[in-house]
Every structure is written in C-alpha cells, then in structure tokens.
Amino acid sequence: MPPPPPGDRPDRTAAGPEPGLTAGVRAAAAGEHLEATLREIVEAAVAHADATYGAMGVLTADGRELDRFVIVGMDDTVRAGIGRPPAGAGILGLLVERPEPLRLADLGAHPASVGFPPGHPPMASFLGVPVCVREQVFGHLYLTEKRDGGEFTAADEEAVQALAAAAGLAIGNARLAEAAEQRRVWTQAAVEVSTALLSGAEPVAALESIVQQVVALTGADGASLLVAREGDPDALTILASAGVYAGELEGVRVPLEDTHVGRVHRSGVGELVEDMSADPVRGRHAEVAVELTRGARSGVVVPLGRSLGTLVCVRGEDREPFGADVLDALTSFATQVTVALELARSQRRERELQVQADRDRIARDLHDHVVQRIYATALSLDRIARSLEEADPYAARRVERSVDELDETITQIRSAIFELHDPADAPDHLGLRLTDVVTRVTENSGLDCRVDVTGDVDGLTGALAHDLLAVVRELVTNAVRHARASRLTVRVDAGPPGGADVTVVVADDGRGLPAVPLRSGLDNLTDRAQRRGGRLAVRSAPGGTEVTWTVPRPA
Incomplete structure (x- = not known):
C-alpha cells in the first residue's frame, strides 16, 4: 500500500x-x-x-x-x-x-x-x-x-x-x-476422584463419579466408561454412564473390531472422532444405544489402560464438535485417574491378601492346636468308655455322650476353618486335594481305603469346590471315629462340564448308625446340600453305612 x-x-x-x-x-x-x-x-x-x-x-x-x-x-x-x-x-x-x-x-x-x-x-x-x-x-x-x-x-x-x-x-x-481455570478445574476433579478411590470408596460408585465429572467438564451430552469382560475378548461393555440414556446404556457391548473405541483401546492413544455413529453397539438395550449413536456426531475417546477400560464422550449433531483442547485435558485427566485406579486396585488386593493371611493363620492355629487337643481328649475318653462297658454301662454311655459332643465341637470348628478360607477361589488341583484329605483323615486308622474321583472336578466353581472338600472330610471323619469299619470307599463324580450332578458317596463296612444317631453332623451336610438345591441320603445296616451327598452342577 x-x-x-x-x-x-x-x-x-x-x-x-x-x-x-x-x-x-x-x-x-x-x-x-x-x-x-x-x-x-x-x-x-x-x-x-x-x-x-x-x-x-x-x-x-x-x-x-x-x-x-x-x-x-x-x-x-x-x-x-x-x-x-x-x-x-x-x-x-x-x-x-x-x-x-x-x-x-x-x-x-x-x-x-x-x-x-x-x-x-x-x-x-x-x-x-x-x-x-x-x-x-x-x-x-x-x-x-x-x-x-x-x-x-x-x-x-x-x-x-x-x-x-x-x-x-x-x-x-x-x-x-x-485455560488456567480449566486446568485447575480438571486437576481438582482428578484429585477428588483419586481421593475417593484411595480412601476405599466402592469401585462402581467411583467409576460413576468419573463419568459424571467428565460430562460436566467437557460439556458432553453423554459419557461412558467401557471395560473388558472376562470371557468376552472381542468387545467392551459399558460399566458406567452419565448424561443421555445413562441408565439404558449400562451393560451394552461395543465390538472392538472396526470401531473407534476398539482402535483406541488397543493402541492406547486417544482420538477425536468426527462421527461416532460409525461405532455399532449390541446388547440388552441395543435399540436405545443405536438411536444415541445416530444422533451423536462428535466424540472423544481416551484409554484408561488395557486392564482398566476406555472413556468415551459424545456430543449431538447440533453441538459444536470437540476440540483438541478437550482431548488434551481429558487425556491428562484419564492419566491421573488411571494411576489412582491402579493404586486403589493394589490397595484393595493388599487388604484382601492381609485378611486372607489372617484367616489362614487363625485356621491353622485352630487346626493344629485346638482341634488336635480336643481330638486327643476325645480318643482318651473313648478308650475309657470302652473299658467301662462291662463294669459300669451307665457311666460308659455318659462318657460316650461326652465324646459325641466333642466330636460335634470338632465338626463345628472344622466348618469354621473352611469358612475362613476364601470361597471365591477354587483350590488348585481339586482332585488331588480330595485324595489328600482322605489320606490325612484315615492315617493310622487301619482302614483299607479306596478313593475314586471322576468327571470334571477341576472345573468346579470356588464355593462348590470348598463345599466338596468339607463334605468329604466330614463324612470320612465320621466313618473313622464311629463306624469301627475295616474298609472305606469314597467316590466323587463331578459330572461333565456345564451339566449333571456332583455326587459324593462314602461307604464303609462298619457297625452302622445307632438306633438314635446324633444328627448334628448329618444336619450340617444336609444343610450344605439344600442350600445348593441338593439332598443327602443315608442307608445304614449292621453291615455298613452308605451316605450320598448330591447337588446340581452349576451351568
């Protein structure tokens, strides 16, 4: 110019x-x-x-x-x-x-x-x-x-x-x-979430708080946290959601193949997405979710780590698309939250391990000291009762009742010991554990013992596996103490995976049950069976006793 x-x-x-x-x-x-x-x-x-x-x-x-x-x-x-x-x-x-x-x-x-x-x-x-x-x-x-x-x-x-x-x-x-105020707000939100997680808040409540914070800070119409489910490696499932259709979206599957969510989850790098409607969804509320993705254009997807999940925010077609500043802020927020989630997971696992260690110590002390002393006392009283049978039958019966009461006490303590162990985790090599239980209980008893384990025993769930160990231990213990038998047969049939029944049969050639048997031990076994929709059957005669414990195998 x-x-x-x-x-x-x-x-x-x-x-x-x-x-x-x-x-x-x-x-x-x-x-x-x-x-x-x-x-x-x-x-x-x-x-x-x-x-x-x-x-x-x-x-x-x-x-x-x-x-x-x-x-x-x-x-x-x-x-x-x-x-x-x-x-x-x-x-x-x-x-x-x-x-x-x-x-x-x-x-x-x-x-x-x-x-x-x-x-x-x-x-x-x-x-x-x-x-x-x-x-x-x-x-x-x-x-x-x-x-x-x-x-x-x-x-x-x-x-x-x-x-x-x-x-x-x-x-x-x-x-x-x-920008400084936005950073302060994002940092404060991350601190609040981290504090809640590390102070022992419920994980699901903390995740819901995360998505609610994200919706408020990004101005999104909706946000969801997706996690990988065990047994479903090809998709992520919405665990927590906030904003539009929040309740309907929870539980919906998003496939990993050919989706923005899957690409970010696998690569670990956040992305701005121009059209989120390209991501298909499947699940119980799929028709609602499809409507949402049709109206949701702009999106931002950031990872929380392969082991934790992926965070997704969406805006509708009538809203201004997300900018790079939102992606940067959300990525930084997700990084801080990921660290807090990992620390909270470590803390929770450490607490669980500490509780389990305490339970194991208590169970070990009960078994090694309390049960053994009661068992030794019961054996001594049993010998006394036998020596008094001819001289003073009345005193012998009184001593035998005391022995029965001690046996019942031992049974209750053993049940408490099993309850102290974590029922959520199935014992490793359950078939070998069953054989080992029978061997330990019958040791020095003089019994000719046979153990037969068939079916998919190692595929049983944690709680049922622990019940199975407890039932076998209690039935074999009763036979050793009361049957006065020479032979004992233990048969465990776990059935095929996903069907049939789980059956335990313990048979001996002893004297059979008394006319008025002490039912407390059998009542415990009956209760275990009934809680699982099963039953306990007893056949007894002077030539021996056979007890059958049967429960349905979970699908």
Whole structure:
C-alpha cells in the first residue's frame, strides 16, 4: 500500500492521543470482564475514527471461523431485524483467510462482497484490522460508514491497529486465564476422584463419579466408561454412564473390531472422532444405544489402560464438535485417574491378601492346636468308655455322650476353618486335594481305603469346590471315629462340564448308625446340600453305612 499523503498522516506533534484512543487502552489495561473490555475498545475505535458502526469479531480457538460478535452503533430493533450475526462469509471471510488491514471506500464494490441481509443498514466505507499478538490472530476489529461521508484514513487505520493490539492482549490474557481455570478445574476433579478411590470408596460408585465429572467438564451430552469382560475378548461393555440414556446404556457391548473405541483401546492413544455413529453397539438395550449413536456426531475417546477400560464422550449433531483442547485435558485427566485406579486396585488386593493371611493363620492355629487337643481328649475318653462297658454301662454311655459332643465341637470348628478360607477361589488341583484329605483323615486308622474321583472336578466353581472338600472330610471323619469299619470307599463324580450332578458317596463296612444317631453332623451336610438345591441320603445296616451327598452342577 503506498504511503498516505501528508494530509492523511497522523499529527504526532499533538499533546497526546485523542480521548477515544486513551479510553480504549485504559479499558484493555483494566483487565475487567472480557465482553465489557471489548465493547469499550470498539466504542473507542468508533469515536476516534468517527465511524457510525463498529464491531469486534472473535475467532474460535482454532482460528478457522468467527465465534462471537461485539457490536456498537446498532440498537436492539435493528439487530433483531438483521437476525443472526455474520458467520464469516464475504469480506469478513476474506479477512479471516488473510489477516491484513483492509480499507475500502465502497464495501459493496469489492469482489468478495456478498451483500447485506434484509433489514441491514446501508454501509459504504469500511476499515478492518486484525486483532493479534505477535503471530497469533484472535479476531478482527471492523468499522463502517464514516460519519462525514468520506473514507477512513491511514491515520484512522494506525489508531485502530493500536486499539486492535490492545484488544488482542485482552483476549490473549482472558484465554490464558480461562485455560488456567480449566486446568485447575480438571486437576481438582482428578484429585477428588483419586481421593475417593484411595480412601476405599466402592469401585462402581467411583467409576460413576468419573463419568459424571467428565460430562460436566467437557460439556458432553453423554459419557461412558467401557471395560473388558472376562470371557468376552472381542468387545467392551459399558460399566458406567452419565448424561443421555445413562441408565439404558449400562451393560451394552461395543465390538472392538472396526470401531473407534476398539482402535483406541488397543493402541492406547486417544482420538477425536468426527462421527461416532460409525461405532455399532449390541446388547440388552441395543435399540436405545443405536438411536444415541445416530444422533451423536462428535466424540472423544481416551484409554484408561488395557486392564482398566476406555472413556468415551459424545456430543449431538447440533453441538459444536470437540476440540483438541478437550482431548488434551481429558487425556491428562484419564492419566491421573488411571494411576489412582491402579493404586486403589493394589490397595484393595493388599487388604484382601492381609485378611486372607489372617484367616489362614487363625485356621491353622485352630487346626493344629485346638482341634488336635480336643481330638486327643476325645480318643482318651473313648478308650475309657470302652473299658467301662462291662463294669459300669451307665457311666460308659455318659462318657460316650461326652465324646459325641466333642466330636460335634470338632465338626463345628472344622466348618469354621473352611469358612475362613476364601470361597471365591477354587483350590488348585481339586482332585488331588480330595485324595489328600482322605489320606490325612484315615492315617493310622487301619482302614483299607479306596478313593475314586471322576468327571470334571477341576472345573468346579470356588464355593462348590470348598463345599466338596468339607463334605468329604466330614463324612470320612465320621466313618473313622464311629463306624469301627475295616474298609472305606469314597467316590466323587463331578459330572461333565456345564451339566449333571456332583455326587459324593462314602461307604464303609462298619457297625452302622445307632438306633438314635446324633444328627448334628448329618444336619450340617444336609444343610450344605439344600442350600445348593441338593439332598443327602443315608442307608445304614449292621453291615455298613452308605451316605450320598448330591447337588446340581452349576451351568
């Protein structure tokens, strides 16, 4: 652009800048609310350049389009007649593409002009300058319709550029402050979630809190946390959800193959997704989820680690898409949450191991000290009772009742010992454990013992496996102490995987049950069977006893 003629140059010999320019700079330096600051700068530019109308167009964070407008010189009636503010077409779009000062004598004569909407006041002269700091462009300052009917001068342009620079500083500072506040909010949210997790909060409640925090911080329409389920390696399942259709989405499967969620879960790298409707969903509420994904365009997907899950946020078609700033903030938040989840998992496992160690110690002490002493006392009393059978039958029966009571006490203690062990984990090599139990109980008893284990024993669930060990131990113990047998047969049939019954049969060739047997031990076995929908059957005669314990095998 050629230098302006002498008459158009600003008067640098004056006592100082004009009042409008001073007001604009002071407004920028005051650091008040951004909207009010920008309005004062536009008013200062209008007053200094003697324009009829002024506006400040602020760009989006990516600098691609206009985000908002601050307009001076139009009343509410005129604004209502124009309708929505400019979107960045025509001359305004040209300035967005080429952020350089532009002075026009006739706005409508420029090739890039697209005219005015109905109700828009006539405008001829135009001055537009970029609002920037260094190389970063924040928006543009526009002035139109010089009041004296002439053109805007180079002096006007230079003064308005100074005001635009002040506006750039104000916008830049405001965005820095906004970014700092956003970081503080995200950090505070991560701290709250971490504190809840590490203080022993329920994991599911903590995960629900995470997705609720994410919806609030990202402005998403909905957010979901997906985890891998055991036995389902080809999909993730929504464990916690917040926002739109939150209740209906929980439990829905999202396949890993050919989906954004699957790609992020496997790669461990977060992504911005333009169209989340490409991700299919399957499950109990699949029809509801399909409706949601059809309306959900923009999405952001970040991983929480392969062993933990994946976090997904969505916005509808009518919402502004997620930006890179949301992806960065959510990735940082997810990283902190992942660390807290891992620490909470380690703490929980450590507590479980400590509790189990205490239980094992208590069970060991009960078995090695309490049970053995009671057992030795019962054996001594049993010998006394036998020696008194001929001399004093009444005293012998009283001693035998005491022995039976001690046997019942031992049975109850053994049941307590089994309950102390973790019923959720099945013992390793259950078939060998069953054989070992029989061997230990019959040791030094003189019994000729046979053990037969068939079926898928090692495939039994944890609780049923522990019940099976307890039943075999109790039945064999009863036979050793009371049957006075020479042979003992133990048969365990676990059946095929996923069907049939689990059966335990213990048979001896002893004296059979007494006419009025002490039922407490058998009652315990009956209760174990009935809790699982099974039964206990007893056949007894002077030539021996056979006890059958049967329960359905879980599918």
